[in-house]
Amino acid sequence: MAGSRGRGRSQFTFNVDALGFGRGDSLPTSAQTPSPLFPPMQFRPVPLQTGEEVDYMLALKQELRASSKNLPFHIKAARTKTDVARYSDKYQNGELKNNCIEWSPDWSRMPKELCIKVRKPRKTGAKPQLKQKPKVAAKKEEVLQKLETLEKREEEQHSEEEEDEEKKKQNDEEEGPDADEDYDEEEIEDETDYIMSYFDNGEDFGADSDDNMDEAVY
Amino acid sequence: MTAQEVRLCGLLLQEHFGNVVEKVGTHLIRSGVLTLRALAHETKLPLDLVKKSLCVLVQHGMCTFGAGRRGPAGPVEYRINCEHIFHMLRYPRYIYTAKSLYGDTGELIVEEILQRGQMTMSSTVKTVADRLTHNMPEGQSMDYSEVVSAFSQLVETHFLQRCPPLASAGSSSSGAVDTPLPFATQPTEPESNPDCYKLPYINLTGQGKRRRSSEGGEAEQRAAKKARTDNSECGDDGIYWQVNFQRFHLHFRDQAIISAVSCKLDQTSSEIVRTMLRMSEVTTPAHAAFTQALSANEIFRALQSSYNIARPNLDQYLSLLVDDPMEFVGKTGDSGGGMYVVNLHRALANLARATLESVVQERFGSRSARIFRLLLRKRHLEQKQVEDFAMIPAKEAKDMLYTLLSENLVQLQEIPKTPDYAPSRTFYLYTVNQLPTARLLLQHCYKTVCNLIERRLYETKENKRLLEKSQRIEAILASLQATGAEAAQLTESLRHHINKLDSSENQVDETIFLLESYINSTKTSR
Numbered sequence: 001m002a003g004s005r006g007r008g009r010s011q012f013t014f015n016v017d018a019l020g021f022g023r024g025d026s027l028p029t030s031a032q033t034p035s036p037l038f039p040p041m042q043f044r045p046v047p048l049q050t051g052e053e054v055d056y057m058l059a060l061k062q063e064l065r066a067s068s069k070n071l072p073f074h075i076k077a078a079r080t081k082t083d084v085a086r087y088s089d090k091y092q093n094g095e096l097k098n099n100c101i102e103w104s105p106d107w108s109r110m111p112k113e114l115c116i117k118v119r120k121p122r123k124t125g126a127k128p129q130l131k132q133k134p135k136v137a138a139k140k141e142e143v144l145q146k147l148e149t150l151e152k153r154e155e156e157q158h159s160e161e162e163e164d165e166e167k168k169k170q171n172d173e174e175e176g177p178d179a180d181e182d183y184d185e186e187e188i189e190d191e192t193d194y195i196m197s198y199f200d201n202g203e204d205f206g207a208d209s210d211d212n213m214d215e216a217v218y
Numbered sequence: 219m220t221a222q223e224v225r226l227c228g229l230l231l232q233e234h235f236g237n238v239v240e241k242v243g244t245h246l247i248r249s250g251v252l253t254l255r256a257l258a259h260e261t262k263l264p265l266d267l268v269k270k271s272l273c274v275l276v277q278h279g280m281c282t283f284g285a286g287r288r289g290p291a292g293p294v295e296y297r298i299n300c301e302h303i304f305h306m307l308r309y310p311r312y313i314y315t316a317k318s319l320y321g322d323t324g325e326l327i328v329e330e331i332l333q334r335g336q337m338t339m340s341s342t343v344k345t346v347a348d349r350l351t352h353n354m355p356e357g358q359s360m361d362y363s364e365v366v367s368a369f370s371q372l373v374e375t376h377f378l379q380r381c382p383p384l385a386s387a388g389s390s391s392s393g394a395v396d397t398p399l400p401f402a403t404q405p406t407e408p409e410s411n412p413d414c415y416k417l418p419y420i421n422l423t424g425q426g427k428r429r430r431s432s433e434g435g436e437a438e439q440r441a442a443k444k445a446r447t448d449n450s451e452c453g454d455d456g457i458y459w460q461v462n463f464q465r466f467h468l469h470f471r472d473q474a475i476i477s478a479v480s481c482k483l484d485q486t487s488s489e490i491v492r493t494m495l496r497m498s499e500v501t502t503p504a505h506a507a508f509t510q511a512l513s514a515n516e517i518f519r520a521l522q523s524s525y526n527i528a529r530p531n532l533d534q535y536l537s538l539l540v541d542d543p544m545e546f547v548g549k550t551g552d553s554g555g556g557m558y559v560v561n562l563h564r565a566l567a568n569l570a571r572a573t574l575e576s577v578v579q580e581r582f583g584s585r586s587a588r589i590f591r592l593l594l595r596k597r598h599l600e601q602k603q604v605e606d607f608a609m610i611p612a613k614e615a616k617d618m619l620y621t622l623l624s625e626n627l628v629q630l631q632e633i634p635k636t637p638d639y640a641p642s643r644t645f646y647l648y649t650v651n652q653l654p655t656a657r658l659l660l661q662h663c664y665k666t667v668c669n670l671i672e673r674r675l676y677e678t679k680e681n682k683r684l685l686e687k688s689q690r691i692e693a694i695l696a697s698l699q700a701t702g703a704e705a706a707q708l709t710e711s712l713r714h715h716i717n718k719l720d721s722s723e724n725q726v727d728e729t730i731f732l733l734e735s736y737i738n739s740t741k742t743s744r
Contacts, residue, residue: 054721067333073278074236110273116266
């Protein structure tokens, strides 16, 4: 091995000329920059396929893309309120809420922890109005009756006035939201430019949230 | 998951389901398996949004869940199924196939189920009937029974299948799944369910309803919600159907083989191969290397009489097919006039090889393609031998070889004479390995589709700005006609570009399908 090293030193198994440079020459310069973003092509690409089938599939693809944006599976994050809470939020922002899902999956096929409130569609203005007006009226009547009976029974005591005041406060509070509801309904009935069917009056707000978090904390 | 695959998944999710699902999905792909809380924490999204996204992904079968590392008592872990996301690229092809096989009704059924992930039979029938009625002239409506029959046909030929029931030991079906089995033991194969293709008995009669366009969106919502709540009345509550992608893929594979035969040989041979494939559709398992053996007598009987092939001609065609170097058909015996099989895996390998050769030819020229084909056939060659066999002058051959080497399409194999790998005493052989090269090309395809999608998004965004600008200019200038024409031209050229990009995506997807099938076939045969 050592002896033949001198003799066979510059013999390669392949033709050295095939390498492209001779002995002692400097290696070709290496590229210092990354390859260009749009490298020049040696040959033009083959034209696309054409035909009825191709056109139909193209139309299908574009249709699918457009329609998938309208499906409830297309999830958009609800806009966070950036500055002051505005009056119009009540009418405009009822649409998107993070805590409700717009379609109703089969919850028996999903893990329990994913269960969130399904967004119920708002019924048309006529129905709730009919239901709530008599309700509101009934509530008011009940409250007035209660007031009267209480006044009759507890005329003598001190605390009675306080109770009355408390009751009145409660009644006011009860009337407050009632009046608000009433007010809202009336507002809704009147012609506004806002689409009322999207209004969610927040009755079932807070029903969910983090009460599913009773699983193991680790 | 390679970087390109993750990028493609992200783009597809964003296109169909929006940014939120994209963020959740990409993060889950990168991390592998995660629990809900970990996912919400790491993506910094509100918990509710994460829940909604996971619901969407589970509904479409792209995400699976199971008990995690801590066993059934611990939190549920989620994992993304990337192949399912890639299938979204191929939705138009599935729908078009259903249309060609089962008409408009079949097309709409498959489209509905693809868009919604899983559906019950009754809701599908109602929705499709309504859609068909909408397109019919006034006064006519689509009967439910026709849609039901189309649905049954799709199930019988296994294009639709039942969603696998969740295997939770002993939990009642009324409650939500809270103790799922761990991933390893959960039967993920829908075919393991014996009722996989059994149609439920549903009590559904009626006709599609025509939607009045004046009622608008609210009526649609109400009708849609009503249809969903009526499910329980029809008797197939809880039985969901999904598209059987594997069956569609087998169909595409058969189509590819038949068209290859018709290109290479002639129409009659392709008809013979089509008959053979149709006869063995039901009996051949999905990953089989070749179909069941069919005798020439059987093939002759099954051939459609319209082709008018006499028996001796059939024998000649079959022997031609067997002798062809592409090896589509093989002869396995002599009983019954000769037993023939279609070599599925070999056909796929040859189709993939043809794709590779075609790619090299289009990118580097026909002489480089000659070198590439030479190396595929002769396996290992020295540089001198390459020049001799390819009949290309030394300088150019060297150049081409080095270009192919730098693109990683050709590899260098060193065979040392001595243990010290001295260059003077080592043989350097050029070689091409089909499988790794196919994988490389598949990654290039994924990258191509990503680039196409991004370019299309960029073009749409650009045009939005341009359109807005042109609208503002219109408002300022009085000369509406001039700017109107410009805007129209702009939109025309933009539409043309976007169509081209979309078409390219579809075409690249065909190549992706072929390469994926080939790579999967090599996996199973090992």
